[in-house]
Amino acid sequence: MSRSVLVMVAAVLLSMLPGVARAEAPGAVGTAGNLIREAEPRADGIRHVDTKVMIAGLKALNANTYVYPMAGDNVHWEDLRREFLPAAAAAGIDVWVLVYAPSQAVCCVSRPYKHDYVAWAREIATLSKTHPNLIGWTVDDYGHDLRTFTPEYVKQMRAAARPINPSLKFVPTVYYSQFTDAFIAEQVPLLDGVIFPFRDEPHRDTSWTWSLSYQVRQLAKRLPGTDVYLMPYAHPLSHAAQKPTVAYVEAVTRKALEHVRAGELSGIVQYKLPFVSRDAGWTRPASDNLARAGNGRLSFVVQQETTTKAGMWCGASRQVQLTPGAGKYSVSFWHGDGRGRGNPAGFHVKQLLLNGTVVWQQDVAANDHAWQKTTVDLTARLAGAKSAKLEWRLYERKGVGNYFVDVSVDDIVATGLQLSDPGVENAVTWTAGLARQGGPVYCSAQVYHQNYGADLGARIARSYAAG
Structure with missing residues (x-):
C-alpha cells in the first residue's frame, strides 16, 4: 500500500x-x-x-x-x-x-x-x-x-x-x-x-x-x-x-x-x-480615513478603560536593505496621536527603533499638532551595514487605567534604505512585522476602503x- x-x-x-x-x-x-x-x-x-x-x-x-x-x-x-x-x-x-x-x-x-x-x-x-x-x-x-x-x-x-x-x-x-x-x-x-x-x-x-x-x-x-x-x-x-x-x-x-x-x-x-x-x-x-495621505496608516492603540503596565508595547517592524554606495542613511515620517500638552505626560511614548535600539522617542503629550514630521539621521549607526531593522512602536513608560490613544504613522521616506510600501497602502506588507508585548497595547496597518462591502x-x- x-x-x-x-x-x-x-x-x-x-x-x-x-x-x-x-x-x-x-x-x-x-x-x-x-x-x-x-x-x-x-x-x-x-x-x-x-x-x-x-x-x-x-x-x-x-x-x-x-x-x-x-x-x-x-x-x-x-x-x-x-x-x-x-x-x-x-x-x-x-x-x-x-x-x-x-x-x-x-x-x-x-x-x-x-x-x-x-x-x-x-x-x-x-x-x-x-x-x-x-x-x-x-x-x-x-x-x-x-x-x-x-x-x-x-x-x-x-x-x-x-x-x-x-x-x-x-x-x-x-x-x-x-x-x-x-x-x-x-x-x-x-x-x-x-x-x-x-x-x-x-x-x-x-x-x-x-x-x-x-x-x-x-x-x-x-x-x-x-x-x-x-x-x-x-x-x-x-x-x-x-x-x-x-x-x-x-x-x-x-x-x-x-x-x-x-x-x-x-x-x-x-x-x-x-x-x-x-x-x-x-x-x-470619508471620515473613517485617518491616513495623512492616501488610504493607509500604521495605528498603535490603547483603548479607553483599559489597564496597561509599564514595559508593554506594540511595534511594526520592517527589515530594510541599504543602498550600496549611499552616502547618507535616514528615515523621515509623519506621526500624530490626537493628544497634546493638556494631557498627562510620562505614560504613552512613541518610538523608532533601529536594530532593537531606541533612536527617537516622543511623549504623546509633547505636541499639540495632530500631524508632525520627524527625520532621524542613521548614517553613523549604519556604517558598514548591509541591512537593518526599523521598528515604529508605542511603549508604555507607566501603566494607565483609562487613557485612550491612537498613534498614527504615515508617509515614510527612507533615504539610502530600500523600503517597500512607505505609504502603508497595503496592509499585508506590514502585517508580518507586527508584534506586541503584554496584550492591551496593539497595532495594525489600517487601510481605508470606501467601497467596503464590494x-x-x-x-x-x-x-x-x-x-
Missing part, C-alpha cells in the same frame, strides 16, 4: 474516533444578519424582506449558509416562512434562525414569540419539517443570559423541538471567555454546536489576529465532538477603537478556513458582512470558493 493511501486511510479512521472534532465537508460558509427590506411597500403597506436581492447577494458571496435574524416586527417571520426559505432552498443555501436574548431587549426583541424560547424551539422545528434547508437556530449573546438559559430550561427547549425534528441544530452564540469549566460541563452536552465570535479576548479589538489559532485549538481540545462555527467581525464591534478593515476580515477568514480543513472548526459565518449594495455598511464615510465581499467570495 502506498504512503499516500495509508495517510488517507489514517485520516478517515482518525475522523471516526470519538472525541475528535471534525467538520462536515465543505463546512458552513456564510454570513449573519443585515436583512434588507424592499425599497417600496407592497399593497399591504409593508416593506417586506427583499428576498430576491438578498439571495443574489449570498450567491455572489459563494455562501452556503445564512443566519436569518428575527428582529423588528412579525413580517420577518412571515417572510421567512413564505418567501425566503423556498428561495434559499432553490439557491442551495441552508438557513439558521437567530433570535435575541433577553439582555438585548433594549435594541432587539424577536417576534412573534419574543422571550419564549420553548415556543421558538417548537415553531422553528415545525417550520423545518416543511423546509429542510432550515437546519438550525441560534440565540445571540446566549452566554450573557445563563440565568434564563439554565440547563433545566434548555432541556425544555430540546424537548419541544426534538420530537418534531431531531436533526434541527441549536447552536447558540458564546464568547471565548464564557467557555468556563462549569459551562462546558453543564451546557455543552445540551447543545448541537456553538457560534464563537472572535474578538481577541481577553482584549477587545478587530485588528489583531494572532490569538485566533490558539483560541480555536483550545476550543477544539476542550469541546471534543462539538461543532464550533467561527464568527469574524465584518461589522464594527461595540466598544472597540477601530472598525474592522478589509484586510483584517480577509485574514481572519483565511485562517479560519485552514482550521475548517483541519477539522478544528465546522464552518464560518461572518457577523453582518454587508453583501447587498443597499446596506448602510456597504460604503465607509471590496470585502469580493475577497470573501474568493476565499469561500477556494475553501
Whole structure:
C-alpha cells in the first residue's frame, strides 16, 4: 500500500474516533444578519424582506449558509416562512434562525414569540419539517443570559423541538471567555454546536489576529465532538477603537478556513458582512480615513478603560536593505496621536527603533499638532551595514487605567534604505512585522476602503470558493 493511501486511510479512521472534532465537508460558509427590506411597500403597506436581492447577494458571496435574524416586527417571520426559505432552498443555501436574548431587549426583541424560547424551539422545528434547508437556530449573546438559559430550561427547549425534528441544530452564540469549566460541563452536552465570535479576548479589538489559532485549538481540545462555527467581525464591534478593515476580515477568514480543513472548526459565518449594495455598511464615510495621505496608516492603540503596565508595547517592524554606495542613511515620517500638552505626560511614548535600539522617542503629550514630521539621521549607526531593522512602536513608560490613544504613522521616506510600501497602502506588507508585548497595547496597518462591502465581499467570495 502506498504512503499516500495509508495517510488517507489514517485520516478517515482518525475522523471516526470519538472525541475528535471534525467538520462536515465543505463546512458552513456564510454570513449573519443585515436583512434588507424592499425599497417600496407592497399593497399591504409593508416593506417586506427583499428576498430576491438578498439571495443574489449570498450567491455572489459563494455562501452556503445564512443566519436569518428575527428582529423588528412579525413580517420577518412571515417572510421567512413564505418567501425566503423556498428561495434559499432553490439557491442551495441552508438557513439558521437567530433570535435575541433577553439582555438585548433594549435594541432587539424577536417576534412573534419574543422571550419564549420553548415556543421558538417548537415553531422553528415545525417550520423545518416543511423546509429542510432550515437546519438550525441560534440565540445571540446566549452566554450573557445563563440565568434564563439554565440547563433545566434548555432541556425544555430540546424537548419541544426534538420530537418534531431531531436533526434541527441549536447552536447558540458564546464568547471565548464564557467557555468556563462549569459551562462546558453543564451546557455543552445540551447543545448541537456553538457560534464563537472572535474578538481577541481577553482584549477587545478587530485588528489583531494572532490569538485566533490558539483560541480555536483550545476550543477544539476542550469541546471534543462539538461543532464550533467561527464568527469574524465584518461589522464594527461595540466598544472597540477601530472598525474592522478589509484586510483584517480577509485574514481572519483565511485562517479560519485552514482550521475548517483541519477539522478544528465546522464552518464560518461572518457577523453582518454587508453583501447587498443597499446596506448602510456597504460604503465607509470619508471620515473613517485617518491616513495623512492616501488610504493607509500604521495605528498603535490603547483603548479607553483599559489597564496597561509599564514595559508593554506594540511595534511594526520592517527589515530594510541599504543602498550600496549611499552616502547618507535616514528615515523621515509623519506621526500624530490626537493628544497634546493638556494631557498627562510620562505614560504613552512613541518610538523608532533601529536594530532593537531606541533612536527617537516622543511623549504623546509633547505636541499639540495632530500631524508632525520627524527625520532621524542613521548614517553613523549604519556604517558598514548591509541591512537593518526599523521598528515604529508605542511603549508604555507607566501603566494607565483609562487613557485612550491612537498613534498614527504615515508617509515614510527612507533615504539610502530600500523600503517597500512607505505609504502603508497595503496592509499585508506590514502585517508580518507586527508584534506586541503584554496584550492591551496593539497595532495594525489600517487601510481605508470606501467601497467596503464590494471590496470585502469580493475577497470573501474568493476565499469561500477556494475553501
